[in-house]
Amino acid sequence: MKVRIRKWNAVASWRWDVPEDDVCGICRVQFDGTCPNCRFPGDDCPLLVGKCGHSFHLHCVNDWIQTESSRGLCPMCRQKFEFVAE
Ligand SMILES: [Zn+2]
Ligand SMILES: [Zn+2]
Ligand SMILES: [Zn+2]
Secondary structure, X not given: OOOOHHHHHHHHHHHHHHHHHOEOOOOOOEOOXXXXXXXXXXXXXXXXXXXXXXXXXXXXHHHHHHOHHHOOEOOOOOOEOOEOOO
């Protein structure tokens, strides 16, 4: 008996790719959740919107910018990452 597991995989990976606008590009957690370092969503784990249009958890961006490989670039589009002034 053959199990059609292939189709399951296709569906799973498709779902992973789609909500790009709704998840942090660094930790891949949805924006209504927190970054991996925080337990509670809300003011303690705010979102940052970059001028390139990508958004991330503040904490994720802080960690990312501090890594040498980031070179100050957005991890999604590799443009210089600048915050939208509030
Ligand atoms: Zn994040
Ligand atoms: Zn956080
Ligand atoms: Zn970007």
